[in-house]
Structure formats: C-alpha cells, structure tokens
Amino acid sequence: MPHDDLPDADPLVLARHDGPVAVLELNRPEKRNAISLAMVRELDRCIATLPDDVKAVVLAARGEHFSAGLDLSEIPEMSAAQGVHHSHAWYQVFERLQFGRVPVVAVLQGAVVGGGLELAACAHVRVAESSAYFGLPEGQRGIFLGGGGSVRVSKLIGFSRVTEMMLTGHVYDADEAFRIGLTHYTVAPGEGLAKALALAQRIAGNAPMSNFAIMRALPLIAEQPMSHGLMTESLIAAISQSEPEAKERVEAFLAKRAAKVQRS
Numbered sequence: 194m195p196h197d198d199l200p201d202a203d204p205l206v207l208a209r210h211d212g213p214v215a216v217l218e219l220n221r222p223e224k225r226n227a228i229s230l231a232m233v234r235e236l237d238r239c240i241a242t243l244p245d246d247v248k249a250v251v252l253a254a255r256g257e258h259f260s261a262g263l264d265l266s267e268i269p270e271m272s273a274a275q276g277v278h279h280s281h282a283w284y285q286v287f288e289r290l291q292f293g294r295v296p297v298v299a300v301l302q303g304a305v306v307g308g309g310l311e312l313a314a315c316a317h318v319r320v321a322e323s324s325a326y327f328g329l330p331e332g333q334r335g336i337f338l339g340g341g342g343s344v345r346v347s348k349l350i351g352f353s354r355v356t357e358m359m360l361t362g363h364v365y366d367a368d369e370a371f372r373i374g375l376t377h378y379t380v381a382p383g384e385g386l387a388k389a390l391a392l393a394q395r396i397a398g399n400a401p402m403s404n405f406a407i408m409r410a411l412p413l414i415a416e417q418p419m420s421h422g423l424m425t426e427s428l429i430a431a432i433s434q435s436e437p438e439a440k441e442r443v444e445a446f447l448a449k450r451a452a453k454v455q456r457s
C-alpha cells in the first residue's frame with residue numbers, strides 16, 4: 194500500500210503557527226519530498242485554512258532536500274485525461290499559494306527539481322541554502338513540466354534557460370541560481386529557516402493593502418501593455434495610499450516616529 198494511504202501515516206505537510214507567520218513543511222523526507230497528489234491536496238487544505246491572523250507563510254521541507262518533484266510512482270497509473278486533471282489539481286493549489294491572501298517565503302535546500310522547482314516558483318521570496326541545486330529532469334524522464342513551470346519558471350529566468358535546462362539536464366547550483374534571479378538569498382546550510390522567518394516577520398509587518406497590491410497587481414501589470422500597466426498601477430497606488438493605515442504610517446514617518454530605511 195502506498196505510504197499516503199496508511200491511515201496512521203505522518204501528515205504530508207506539517208503546519209504550525211508562530212504569531213503572524215505560519216510555517217508549512219513538506220514532510221516526506223524518506224521520498225525526498227516527492228510531491229504526490231495527496232501532498233498537493235494537503236498543501237491546499239493547509240493554505241485554505243490559514244487562520245485570519247496569519248500574515249505571511251514560510252514554505253519549507255523536512256530533510257536534506259526541498260523536493261524531488263512529482264511523485265514518479267503516480268505516472269504509470271495515469272491516463273491522458275487523468276494527467277490533465279492531475280496538472281489542474283497542482284495549478285489550483287499553486288494558484289492559491291501565489292495569489293492567495295498572504296505572501297510566501299520558501300526555504301530551499303538540496304534538490305529543488307522538477308515539480309519541486311515549480312512549487313518554489315510560486316513563492317514570492319526564495320531563500321536557498323548553499324546545498325540547494327535546481328534542475329528540470331523532465332526530458333530525461335520522458336515527461337514534461339506539468340505544475341505550471343513552463344509559465345512560472347520561464348517568467349523568472351527566461352524561456353531560453355528553461356529550454357536549455359530541460360534539453361541538457363543542466364543543474365544550477367545555489368550561487369548560479371542566485372545570479373540568474375531564481376533565488377533572492379543564499380545562506381549557509383541550516384540557516385534558511387531562520388532567514389525566511391525573519392523575512393516573513395518583516396513582510397507580516399507591512400500594510401495588508403500594500404502586500405495585496407504587490408502580490409496581485411504586480412504580476413498583472415507585468416502581463417499588460419505599458420499603457421494598461423500604468424493605468425493599473427495608478428489605480429492600485431491611489432487605493433493603497435487612501436487606506437487609513439497608509440495615512441497613519443506616512444504621518445508616523447513625518448513625525449519621526451517610524452523607522453528609516455536601513456542598509457541590510
């Protein structure tokens with residue numbers, strides 16, 4: 194019987210709640226956090242049931258690897274139609290992650306490959322430990338991206354790099370991934386979670402309307418022609434700055450009660 198069907202199996206996603214930051218951890222290290230449909234559904238449930246006071250999420254994974262991607266043991270049993278539905282189940286949860294209520298900071302270590310990279314690409318901030326490596330081995334397995342990576346990973350690093358990764362099996366290490374814009378921070382082994390929690394706390398302290406605009410309007414604007422993008426920007430800017438919280442925050446700065454911008 195597959196691991197996921199065991200009635201007393203460990204949860205495939207561990208969820209905990211630390212003030213305004215929730216931590217969701219993939220919890221299948223013995224299978225290198227290979228993403229089964231059951232894990233996708235569990236992740237969906239965790240995101241859909243985040244308490245209202247959660248303002249940011251850290252997405253991490255137990256063990257030495259973030260994720261080995263799609264659970265390949267599910268492939269042989271799938272018909273073409275089931276494959277399409279399978280992809281759409283992933284799309285639903287990944288959509289919820291990227292365009293949900295709260296920003297997501299991912300902690301990446303070891304293998305971040307295939308569907309694991311597709312999942313990481315949904316996060317708003319990516320922190321990589323120096324052990325992280327990034328690949329798209331679909332070509333070698335005779336399959337294709339099916340968790341939105343053709344779109345999301347291509348938007349991050351360009352479709353030319355995605356093409357080359359998939360054709361040749363090119364694996365980027367953590368430093369290279371940082372250089373090409375796949376990640377935002379590289380930290381020493383074991384330091385990813387602390388860094389992600391610190392970033393998530395900062396994010397949780399932003400005005401909610403600003404976070405909403407960053408998560409929802411920026412990707413929309415990126416896909417609009419310039420004239421539409423500028424109009425969308427002006428509207429969301431006007432709405433954000435009209436919020437009472439925005440006025441209070443600006444007044445606090447002018448009254449020298451708010452923190453100045455500081456070097457990291």
Ligand code: 1HE
Pocket residue numbers: 223224225227228258260261262263264265266280283304306307308309329330331334336337338339340
């Ligand atoms: C798995 C999977 C998996 C490991 N599905 N079971 N992804 C891949 O092609 C990556 C495949 N995995 C690997 O290359 C390696 O496992 C790793 C480099 C990630 C890690 O190596 P290692 O030596 O630490 O672990 P291992 O011994 O290879 O794996 C441990 C166990 O996890 C083993 O099972 P066991 O029963 O023999 O202990 C592996 O079979 C199992 N395992 N990875 C199922 N992916 C929406 S479309 C997305 C398309 C894709 O994601 S394609 C990329 C698939």
